[in-house]
Amino acid sequence: MDLCQTRLQTTSAVFVLCLVILFPRVGLSQEDATQALRKQLGEIQNQLKSALDRIDQLEKEKSSSSDRLGQVEKSVQAVQSAPSALNPSMGLVLDANIQKRGTAGGLFDFRSAELGIAASIDPFARMYSFINGTKDGVEVDEAAAITTSLPYNLTAKGGRFLADFGRFPKYHEHELPFVNEPLSIDRMVGGETQADGAELYYLFPTPFFMRATFGAVNKMGEGNDRIDNTVLRSGSQFTYLGRLNTYFDLTDNHSIELGTSLAYTPSVRLAGDVSGGSRMLNGVDLTYRYQPLGSSVYQGLTWGSEFYANSERFPFDIEVPNEDDPSILETRTVGKRQQSYGGYSYVDFKLNKNWSTGFLLDYAPVIDNPRQRTLSYSPYLTWNISEFNRLRFQYSYLSNNFKADKAEKGNQFFVQWTTVIGAHTHGFLTR
Amino acid sequence: MKMKLLRSKKWKVFLISLALVGLQTGLVFAQQIRVVTTWPALADITRQIGKELVNVDSLATGVEDPHGVPMKPSFVPRLNRADVLVLIGLEDEHSWLPALLEVANNPKILLGRPGYIDCSIGVSVLEAPTLVDRSEGDLHPRGNPHYLLDPVRAKIVAQNIATGLSRNFPQYQATFEKNLKAYTAELDNWIARWEKMGAPLRGVKFVEYHPEWIYLADRFGMKRIGSVELKPGIEPTPNHIVQLVQNIKQDKAQLLIYGSQNPRVPQQIASETGIKVVRLYSGGGNQPETDTYIKWIDYTVRTLVQAVS
Numbered sequence: 001m002d003l004c005q006t007r008l009q010t011t012s013a014v015f016v017l018c019l020v021i022l023f024p025r026v027g028l029s030q031e032d033a034t035q036a037l038r039k040q041l042g043e044i045q046n047q048l049k050s051a052l053d054r055i056d057q058l059e060k061e062k063s064s065s066s067d068r069l070g071q072v073e074k075s076v077q078a079v080q081s082a083p084s085a086l087n088p089s090m091g092l093v094l095d096a097n098i099q100k101r102g103t104a105g106g107l108f109d110f111r112s113a114e115l116g117i118a119a120s121i122d123p124f125a126r127m128y129s130f131i132n133g134t135k136d137g138v139e140v141d142e143a144a145a146i147t148t149s150l151p152y153n154l155t156a157k158g159g160r161f162l163a164d165f166g167r168f169p170k171y172h173e174h175e176l177p178f179v180n181e182p183l184s185i186d187r188m189v190g191g192e193t194q195a196d197g198a199e200l201y202y203l204f205p206t207p208f209f210m211r212a213t214f215g216a217v218n219k220m221g222e223g224n225d226r227i228d229n230t231v232l233r234s235g236s237q238f239t240y241l242g243r244l245n246t247y248f249d250l251t252d253n254h255s256i257e258l259g260t261s262l263a264y265t266p267s268v269r270l271a272g273d274v275s276g277g278s279r280m281l282n283g284v285d286l287t288y289r290y291q292p293l294g295s296s297v298y299q300g301l302t303w304g305s306e307f308y309a310n311s312e313r314f315p316f317d318i319e320v321p322n323e324d325d326p327s328i329l330e331t332r333t334v335g336k337r338q339q340s341y342g343g344y345s346y347v348d349f350k351l352n353k354n355w356s357t358g359f360l361l362d363y364a365p366v367i368d369n370p371r372q373r374t375l376s377y378s379p380y381l382t383w384n385i386s387e388f389n390r391l392r393f394q395y396s397y398l399s400n401n402f403k404a405d406k407a408e409k410g411n412q413f414f415v416q417w418t419t420v421i422g423a424h425t426h427g428f429l430t431r
Numbered sequence: 432m433k434m435k436l437l438r439s440k441k442w443k444v445f446l447i448s449l450a451l452v453g454l455q456t457g458l459v460f461a462q463q464i465r466v467v468t469t470w471p472a473l474a475d476i477t478r479q480i481g482k483e484l485v486n487v488d489s490l491a492t493g494v495e496d497p498h499g500v501p502m503k504p505s506f507v508p509r510l511n512r513a514d515v516l517v518l519i520g521l522e523d524e525h526s527w528l529p530a531l532l533e534v535a536n537n538p539k540i541l542l543g544r545p546g547y548i549d550c551s552i553g554v555s556v557l558e559a560p561t562l563v564d565r566s567e568g569d570l571h572p573r574g575n576p577h578y579l580l581d582p583v584r585a586k587i588v589a590q591n592i593a594t595g596l597s598r599n600f601p602q603y604q605a606t607f608e609k610n611l612k613a614y615t616a617e618l619d620n621w622i623a624r625w626e627k628m629g630a631p632l633r634g635v636k637f638v639e640y641h642p643e644w645i646y647l648a649d650r651f652g653m654k655r656i657g658s659v660e661l662k663p664g665i666e667p668t669p670n671h672i673v674q675l676v677q678n679i680k681q682d683k684a685q686l687l688i689y690g691s692q693n694p695r696v697p698q699q700i701a702s703e704t705g706i707k708v709v710r711l712y713s714g715g716g717n718q719p720e721t722d723t724y725i726k727w728i729d730y731t732v733r734t735l736v737q738a739v740s
Contacts, residue, residue, distance in 0.1 A: 146533075148533075148538060148541060149538040150536075153511065153536045154536070155534075155536060201534075203507065203508075203534070203535075203536045205508075205511070205512075206508060207508055208505065208508065209504035209505055209507050209508055211507075211534070247503075247504035247505060248505075249503065249505045252492070255503065255505075257504065291501045293492055293494050293495050293501070294494035294495070294691055294717075295496075295691065295693070296495065296496065296499055296501050297496045297499040297691070297692075298692075298693050352693065353666050353693070354666055386569075386664070386665055387569060387664065388565060421565070427530055427533075428502065428504075428530040428531060428533055428534045431502045431530065
């Protein structure tokens with residue numbers, strides 16, 4: 001309404017101005033007419049100015065009303081979606097590959113569909129879980145609560161999680177820069193460091209990054225079937241963990257990260273081993289990164305190495321003379337401590353935003369018979385179609401100094417496809 | 432003996448003076464508010480608001496890809512000691528900051544806490560997607576986060592920083608408000624100057640590598656006709672480049688703006704179309720002529736004007 005009135009005023013003013021310009025001399029002397037014209041022009045200018053101001057003001061009010069309306073709408077939407085807004089963030093990772101292993105043949109391998117869920121529990125803690133579906137079934141890979149507000153730079157974690165041991169042992173397999181977990185991790189750590197227990201982290205108040213981890217778990221290693229995860233045990237039968245991790249920027253573009261880890265089980269008693277004994281697994285990891293700040297999305301190099309040493313008693317059979325008749329040899333199972341050493345080293349080059357390539361060298365002893373070992377060489381090429389869609393091509397050659405299964409030796413070919421939907425997080429430990 | 436005593440007294444006086452100076456320096460440092468910002472431009476605005484009360488440290492240097500800042504563990508101790516964290520928000524830092532905050536052991540600066548100063552609050556956001564789906568690329572569900580390139584919106588950023596600092600340190604509120612008023616007035620002067628300086632940019636058609644320049648374009652009347660990326664965060668396909676080259680020729684686009692991205696594709700497009708290629712960073716602070724917010728915007732506007740004139 002106001003706008004119409006203002007427009008009417010403006011139109012009238014312009015009409016008067018036209019009349020004045022067209023008929024300047026009617027009934028007036030030239031001087032009077034000029035003065036009158038000036039006066040009228042001044043009035044018209046004032047009217048025009050006030051009209052324009054009014055238009056501006058109305059436009060502003062209109063825009064502010066729509067802003068307010070927008071805010072109200074948003075608030076209504078927020079209230080309506082409040083129950084679903086409290087749902088945790090979720091994501092699903094599909095990891096599938098086609099492979100040919102030695103002379104054993106090929107396979108379409110549905111390796112896993114991993115559902116990740118995470119959210120804050122309350123102001124003091126958050127929780128996450130990875131539920132993993134594989135061709136063998138569905139398993140809770142991780143489900144853990146982590147504190148967010150402990151004093152003295154402490155953080156506690158409890159539940160089932162990938163224990164903070166080494167660097168790659170705590171990666172989910174699809175997060176690795178190559179297709180398969182190095183065989184040295186598989187044999188010496190027991191695959192991913194899955195563990196039921198608790199961990200405590202301490203961030204040192206130093207100007208550089210240094211963090212310590214202490215933990216106690218039933219056992220460590222998803223594939224470690226030498227210890228039963230479900231039975232009650234004494235304090236000496238838990239596995240105790242420790243890790244120290246530090247990092248230095250050599251320059252803006254170059255950095256180095258170091259870690260040392262320990263998993264100690266005071267008493268491991270394997271079937272048939274009467275005496276039992278402790279298990280000590282040590283790890284040292286070193287990672288060098290070249291990440292040019294201005295082009296880290298397009299260029300980069302990572303060189304990572306890990307070495308493990310395992311000391312553990314294993315049962316084995318010996319032949320001893322019979323007590324009554326020494327001429328007869330009988331088989332007896334005894335425990336013997338075995339020391340084994342292994343590890344891997346890899347280098348990964350980022351060629352551009354989408355492509356990277358690398359090479360993995362892996363030395364994996366058989367821990368209950370360390371004279372037996374597998375050496376493998378794996379060049380690979382990764383095509384990151386996008387951040388959430390990746391194809392990887394890998395060739396591996398496995399060389400064993402013992403008679404291995406047909407699928408575990410010789411030439412191996414893999415094409416891996418990994419895709420992600422939903423929320424994704426880049427965890428600090430797996431950066 | 433006397434000389435020894437004298438020496439000893441002098442020595443004591445020297446040590447006491449040294450201790451006092453050290454103590455004073457320590458007190459000055461202790462009194463300063465430790466601010467960590469994600470980007471250098473935010474660091475400068477915070478310095479203008481906090482002046483000598485703040486000790487500001489930016490995590491990114493300004494040359495990084497806006498969504499690809501390396502997640503360095505050396506950021507963790509800096510975040511651990513921070514009193515407040517100043518960030519862009521709108522998921523601009525989603526690929527690196529949340530994971531660092533998880534290990535920084537500093538509840539003061541977690542999301543939702545008083546020390547978490549999200550500068551996007553109250554900023555009128557452009558390009559909020561109507562369809563939030565990854566088929567549209569690596570989207571920011573709440574809109575384009577590169578609003579710092581608009582100096583008018585930067586006044587809201589300064590206001591947010593002043594409010595955030597006052598929320599955490601109410602005893603200095605009057606100082607922050609006074610500094611904010613002075614900085615806003617300075618920005619207003621510059622904005623008037625930039626509007627005059629940027630007049631030749633009105634109507635200029637441009638192409639950008641990544642959707643980073645829409646706020647600046649909106650302020651200076653520039654018209655975007657396309658992006659080198661197929662979708663936000665997705666590298667171009669050959670077909671997309673062919674189509675973009677056609678569009679550039681057809682619409683007579685004058686500028687192609689890119690920043691931390693690979694120059695190969697912009698140069699290829701320039702060789703096919705004759706479009707002028709300009710490298711500008713959307714984070715500020717990476718070189719002496721862009722080490723304050725005002726110098727950065729001034730350099731950006733001047734560079735663009737020079738490119739079209």
